Amino acid sequence: MRILIDNEFFKYSNLIEEILPKKSFEKSFFVGSEITTSEIKSADAMLCRSVTKLNQEFLKDSQISVIASATSGTDHISDDLINSKNYQTFFSSGANAWSVVHYVMAVIETLIAEDLFSTQKSVGIIGYGNIGKRLGKTLSAFNISWHANDPFLEDKNLVDLETIFNCDLITIHTPFTREGEHPTYQLINKNNIQSFTNKIIINTSRGGIVDEKTLLQSESILYISDVWENEPKVNQLVLKHAYISTPHIAGHSLDGKKGSLIEACKFIRTAKLLDKIEHSYSAIEASKIITFDTFLNNLHAYDFPLGMFTSEFPINEISNEFKQACGKNFLKLRSSHPQRRDFINFNFNDFLNRDENVDKFLNNLTRLRG
Numbered sequence: 001m002r003i004l005i006d007n008e009f010f011k012y013s014n015l016i017e018e019i020l021p022k023k024s025f026e027k028s029f030f031v032g033s034e035i036t037t038s039e040i041k042s043a044d045a046m047l048c049r050s051v052t053k054l055n056q057e058f059l060k061d062s063q064i065s066v067i068a069s070a071t072s073g074t075d076h077i078s079d080d081l082i083n084s085k086n087y088q089t090f091f092s093s094g095a096n097a098w099s100v101v102h103y104v105m106a107v108i109e110t111l112i113a114e115d116l117f118s119t120q121k122s123v124g125i126i127g128y129g130n131i132g133k134r135l136g137k138t139l140s141a142f143n144i145s146w147h148a149n150d151p152f153l154e155d156k157n158l159v160d161l162e163t164i165f166n167c168d169l170i171t172i173h174t175p176f177t178r179e180g181e182h183p184t185y186q187l188i189n190k191n192n193i194q195s196f197t198n199k200i201i202i203n204t205s206r207g208g209i210v211d212e213k214t215l216l217q218s219e220s221i222l223y224i225s226d227v228w229e230n231e232p233k234v235n236q237l238v239l240k241h242a243y244i245s246t247p248h249i250a251g252h253s254l255d256g257k258k259g260s261l262i263e264a265c266k267f268i269r270t271a272k273l274l275d276k277i278e279h280s281y282s283a284i285e286a287s288k289i290i291t292f293d294t295f296l297n298n299l300h301a302y303d304f305p306l307g308m309f310t311s312e313f314p315i316n317e318i319s320n321e322f323k324q325a326c327g328k329n330f331l332k333l334r335s336s337h338p339q340r341r342d343f344i345n346f347n348f349n350d351f352l353n354r355d356e357n358v359d360k361f362l363n364n365l366t367r368l369r370g
Contacts, residue, residue, distance in 0.1 A: 001066075001272050002026040004035075004043045006052065008335065009070070012261055016047075019265040019277055040064055045268050047261075050076045056084060066271045068264035072096060072130070072251065073206060075176050090267040094130030096256030098344040100204050101135045103250035104171055105343070106309035107202055107224050108144075110244070110316060112302055116222065117169060117200065119144050119303045124167030126187070127174035127205070128153055134368070135171070141364035142304060150174075151182045165192065169200040176206035186211040196221050203227055204250040212238045226250040234327035244319045247333045253313075255342040283347040292351050296358055305361075312340050344368060 007029040009016060030039050032051040045066035055078035068090040082089050111117035123139055125132045128150035139146045147159045147167060164170060178185045188210040200222045203210050207229035215223060216237055224244040228234045231248060239245050266277060290307045298306040322333060348362050
């Protein structure tokens with residue numbers, strides 16, 4: 001089987017080789033956004049990212065029948081291709097969920113440090129899938145109250161959008177859709193945005209879910225965005241209007257990227273009818289991220305361990321760099337994003353049995369791994 005692989009994954013060649021050994025898989029690399037029809041003619045499978053736009057028309061003269069995207073989003077691959085019996089398609093949904101949760105918690109930590117949010121306020125989660133569920137559990141571990149909405153799920157604990165809009169902070173974790181009973185295109189729009197007085201909105205889903213033009217007319221919304229309409233060309237007015245602006249890197253932790261890649265490679269391996277293979281994640285000592293004294297003092301002072309998320313993910317620094325370049329460094333910042341780790345893989349053993357409140361808090365965090 002010959003596989004075309006996005007060249008951004010070249011740095012993980014050893015990992016790819018473990019799952020897709022050369023004795024069974026011939027590999028070649030392509031530039032994600034510049035793939036040509038001549039490159040795909042003799043390929044059987046493709047390992048891609050969201051920058052590669054695919055449809056049946058583009059693939060009609062190729063032998064490709066297996067497409068694995070190391071992303072959670074699906075809007076870069078056409079519905080007719082996904083629904084076709086001639087193709088096996090895969091998306092790494094959920095593989096980088098903890099990375100996105102880390103991003104949201106880094107934002108919350110930043111807002112608490114700047115006295116713009118507190119653990120006494122409420123969070124509304126739109127979308128209760130892989131990310132939304134993990135975020136809800138994480139917020140509970142930090143004793144932050146939350147509600148969630150998802151019209152596609154039957155769960156007595158879910159609430160309507162009006163309840164979500166009444167929360168102090170609203171965070172969006174839905175796919176981008178224009179059709180169907182509950183389209184998410186411009187979910188936040190001119191008809192409802194007027195009710196968002198003194199609200200915080202975090203968007204890590206897709207550009208277009210929030211109506212950017214309407215957003216610019218609102219001065220009472222604190223907007224934090226990782227996603228933009230017409231990426232990588234970012235509306236500079238929206239970029240500067242947002243309190244925190246980042247270049248679509250919420251899911252770009254080392255754990256998230258490797259996890260997404262591993263799942264996509266495993267799908268291709270299975271499509272070749274080879275045996276399944278398992279991979280585990282290594283932990284990182286929390287003391288390398290934040291000292292115990294800092295953790296303890298901030299937990300007591302703010303009911304939140306400031307530094308736990310932003311020490312590994314300096315979100316304000318990234319936002320400032322992005323804004324200073326007026327968004328023109330979008331692709332560069334994405335590709336050079338630091339090899340940050342997700343908090344879920346922090347090992348806090350060195351912090352145990354030193355303070356009763358810390359022990360109680362860490363017990364809550366440990367349960368998240370279950």
